[in-house]
Amino acid sequence: MSKTKTMGPGEKTSWLHKLIAAKQVIVGSVLGAGVWITAAAQRVNDLPGGPAVNQLNFAPPVTRIAEMQHWLHWFMMAICAVIFVVVFGVMFYSILKHRKSVGHKSQVLAEPIWVELGWTIVPLLIVIGMALPATKVLVAQKDTTNADLTIKATGMQWKWGYDYIKGEGEGIGFLSTLDNHHRVMSNSGKPEPTDDYLLKVDNPLVVPVNKKIRIITTANDVIHSWMVPAFGVKQDAIPGFVRDTWFRAEQTGDFYGQCAELCGKEHAYMPIHVKVVSAQAYSAWVAEQQALIAAAADDPTKVWTLSDLVQRGESVYAANCVACHQAGGQGAGPIKALDGSALVTDADHSKMINVMLNGAAGGAMPAWKQLSDTELAAVITFAKNNWSNRTEQIVQPAEVLSAR
Numbered sequence: 365m366s367k368t369k370t371m372g373p374g375e376k377t378s379w380l381h382k383l384i385a386a387k388q389v390i391v392g393s394v395l396g397a398g399v400w401i402t403a404a405a406q407r408v409n410d411l412p413g414g415p416a417v418n419q420l421n422f423a424p425p426v427t428r429i430a431e432m433q434h435w436l437h438w439f440m441m442a443i444c445a446v447i448f449v450v451v452f453g454v455m456f457y458s459i460l461k462h463r464k465s466v467g468h469k470s471q472v473l474a475e476p477i478w479v480e481l482g483w484t485i486v487p488l489l490i491v492i493g494m495a496l497p498a499t500k501v502l503v504a505q506k507d508t509t510n511a512d513l514t515i516k517a518t519g520m521q522w523k524w525g526y527d528y529i530k531g532e533g534e535g536i537g538f539l540s541t542l543d544n545h546h547r548v549m550s551n552s553g554k555p556e557p558t559d560d561y562l563l564k565v566d567n568p569l570v571v572p573v574n575k576k577i578r579i580i581t582t583a584n585d586v587i588h589s590w591m592v593p594a595f596g597v598k599q600d601a602i603p604g605f606v607r608d609t610w611f612r613a614e615q616t617g618d619f620y621g622q623c624a625e626l627c628g629k630e631h632a633y634m635p636i637h638v639k640v641v642s643a644q645a646y647s648a649w650v651a652e653q654q655a656l657i658a659a660a661a662d663d664p665t666k667v668w669t670l671s672d673l674v675q676r677g678e679s680v681y682a683a684n685c686v687a688c689h690q691a692g693g694q695g696a697g698p699i700k701a702l703d704g705s706a707l708v709t710d711a712d713h714s715k716m717i718n719v720m721l722n723g724a725a726g727g728a729m730p731a732w733k734q735l736s737d738t739e740l741a742a743v744i745t746f747a748k749n750n751w752s753n754r755t756e757q758i759v760q761p762a763e764v765l766s767a768r
Contacts, residue, residue, distance in 0.1 A: 407557035408557045408558070408559060408561075409559050410559070411559045411560055411563070411620065412617060412618070413426075413594055413617050413618045413619035413620055414559075414560065414563055414618075414619070414620035415620075422434055422437070422593065423593035423594045424594065425594060425596060426594045426595065426613050426614055426615045426617075426619065426640075427594075427595045427596055427597075427611050427612055427613055427614060428612065428614070429501070429504060429505055429595070429596040429597075429611065430593075430594060430595055430596030431596075432500075432501045432504065432596075433501060433596045436497055436498060436501050439494075439497065440494060440498075443490065443493075443494060447490070505596075505609065506609075507610070508578045508608045508609065508610045510576065511530070511531070511576045511577065511578035511610060512531055512572075512575040512576045512577070513528070513530065513531035513532065513533070513571065513572070513575055513576070513577050513578065514528075514529050514530035514531060514577075514578040514580065515527065515528050515529065515569070515571075515577065515578070515579055515580070516529055516579075516580045516581075516582065517569075517579050517580065517581050517582075517590050517601065518581075518582055518583065518584060518601070518734075519581070519582075519583040519584070519585075519587075519588025519589075519590070519601035519623065519627070519634075520583065520584040520585055520588075520730055521584075521585050521586065521627060521628050521630065521727065521730055522542075522623075522627070522628065522630040522631070522633050522634040522687075523539055523540060523541040523542070523634065524539070524540045524569075524590070524634070524636060525537070525538075525539050525540070525584075525734055526538060526539075526540060526567075526569050529580070530578075532572075532646070532647065532650055533646075533649075533650040533653070535654070535657070536650065536653045536654065536657065537734075538567045538653075539567065539683075539684070539734065540565045540566065540567045540568065540569065540636075540637065541565060541566050541567070541683065541684070541687070542562065542564070542565060542566075542633045542634070542635055542687070543564040543565060543566055544566075544682075544686060544687065545564075546558070546561060546562050546563075546564055547633060547687055549561070550562065550632075550633070560620070562632060562633065562635060563620045563622070563635045563637065564635070564637070565635055565636075565637045566683065568618070568637035568638065568639040569636070569637065569638045569639065570638075570639045570641060570646065570649050571613065571638060571639070571640055571641075571646070572640070572641060572642070572643050572646035573613055573614070573615065573616050573640050573641065573642060573643070574612065574613070574614060574643075575612065575643075576610060576611075576612045577610060577611055577612065577613075578608055578609075578610045579597070579599065579608060579609050579610065579611070580606055580607070580608045581599045581600065581601035581602075581606070581607050581608065581609070582601055582602065582603070582604075582605060582606050582607070583601040583602055583603045584603065584730065584731065585603060585723075585727045585730060586603065586625075586627050586628060586727070587600060587601065587602050587603070587625050587627065588600070588601040588623045588625050588627050588634070589601060589623055589624040589625035590609075590621070590623070590636060591621045591622065591623070591624040591636070592611070592619055592620070592621035592636055592638055593621060594619045594620075594621075595611040595613065595619065595621075595638075596611070597609050597610075597611050597621075598624055600625060601625075613638075613640040615640065616640045616641055616642060617639075617640055618637065618638070618639055618640075619637075619638045619639075619640065620635065620636065620637055620638075621635070621636040621638075622634060622635050622636060623635075623636070630687075633687075662736060662737070662738035662761065663761075664736075664737040664738065664761040664762055664764070664765045665761070665762055666738075666761065667760060668738075668741070668742075668758070668760060668761070670745065670749065670756070670758050673741065673742045673745040673746070673758060673759075674742075674745055674746050674749050674750070676738070676739070676742035676746075677741075677742035677743040677744070677745050677746025677747070678746055678750075680735070680739045680742055680743040680746070681743050681746055681747070684732070684735070684743070685743065689701070689702050692751065693747070693750065693751045693753075698725075698728060699728075700725075700729075702747050702751070702753070703750075703751040703752055703753060704751075704752055704753065705753075707719065708747050708748055708753055709748065709753055709755050711755075711757065713744070713757070713759050713763055714763075714767060716744050716747075716748075716759075717740070717744065717759070717763060717764055717767045718767065720732050720735075720740050720743075720744060720764075721733055721740070721764075721767060721768060733768070736761075737761040737762075737764040737765045737768075738761045740761075740764045741759045741760055741761040741763065741764050744759045744764075745757070745758055745759045
């Protein structure tokens with residue numbers, strides 16, 4: 365027979381002490397984690413026009429469409445809740461009241477015609493009652509006629525391009541990219557407690573208040589999605605297709621969204637920032653942008669000096685290339701380094717010009733046709749004469765123009 369070993373008083377005390385110590389470690393870890401989470405949450409506030417701390421409901425609506433969507437959501441929730449309570453209430457009542465343990469026996473019930481009609485007509489009426497308001501909202505969402513302003517939003521890995529194609533501001537175009545400081549914070553793994561973390565951009569989309577804004581969406585590479593929750597807007601941007609949506613913001617302020625389609629490894633770095641301003645402020649912004657466009661309009665036949673092109677290219681690189689290729693030109697992971705690259709230092713300028721215009725590596729390197737001939741020539745010249753690439757080569761805008 366096997367014998368059960370009993371612990372002596374000393375062993376019991378030692379075992380009890382170990383158990384208490386382990387419990388203290390676990391409780392301390394849980395409390396410490398809770399304190400850390402609470403402290404972190406306290407350092408971040410709700411972002412007006414964007415996400416809120418511990419948000420459960422939709423974003424506060426600032427358009428009529430968003431208000432209709434909110435009403436429709438709660439209307440459907442109420443109907444579903446009533447159906448749930450009635451159906452499961454009857455079911456559980458029947459199970460408890462007519463269970464076998466209290467003497468009830470199963471029986472064959474007659475099926476009168478009113479029962480058949482009832483469970484056919486009532487669900488049909490419920491579905492119709494849900495479909496009518498839903499259809500009204502859906503039709504209103506797709507009515508993009510009579511817009512005051514039409515803007516094309518082009519998704520690309522990983523930024524948005526905006527072109528004002530109709531209405532006040534026609535001809536204005538720019539790229540909207542995540543603020544590089546936020547990318548640096550993300551890469552560090554220890555981001556600062558910032559309310560607009562990964563939502564700040566260098567160039568927000570600016571629109572006037574109380575004006576109907578039509579947004580035309582498309583994409584250069586993969587499927588993206590333009591979404592601003594406060595506007596009740598979400599429209600896919602598909603390569604080779606043109607789709608549209610609209611909004612009319614009834615409040616001024618800053619409103620935020622993100623690409624809502626899984627569009628690649630930097631999907632989280634593709635925010636949307638819409639700045640809604642008064643009509644007067646919008647007109648002033650348009651005048652400012654048009655002046656900048658006129659000042660930046662470069663003659664592609666102009667012959668530049670090496671130093672001027674490098675200086676211009678440095679700003680173009682910082683705005684468009686540094687996110688992937690880094691400030692030192694060393695790249696990261698699948699992103700190829702520019703420092704010491706055979707392609708960059710090659711005396712045949714057409715090779716690098718072709719990559720800049722058409723992209724490479726199946727879209728890993730996007731096409732940059734949206735940049736001007738001078739901007740492309742400048743950034744190529746900058747890469748050829750920066751870091752260890754002291755080639756003394758100059759790429760003139762005319763070379764880029766002839767390669768388009």
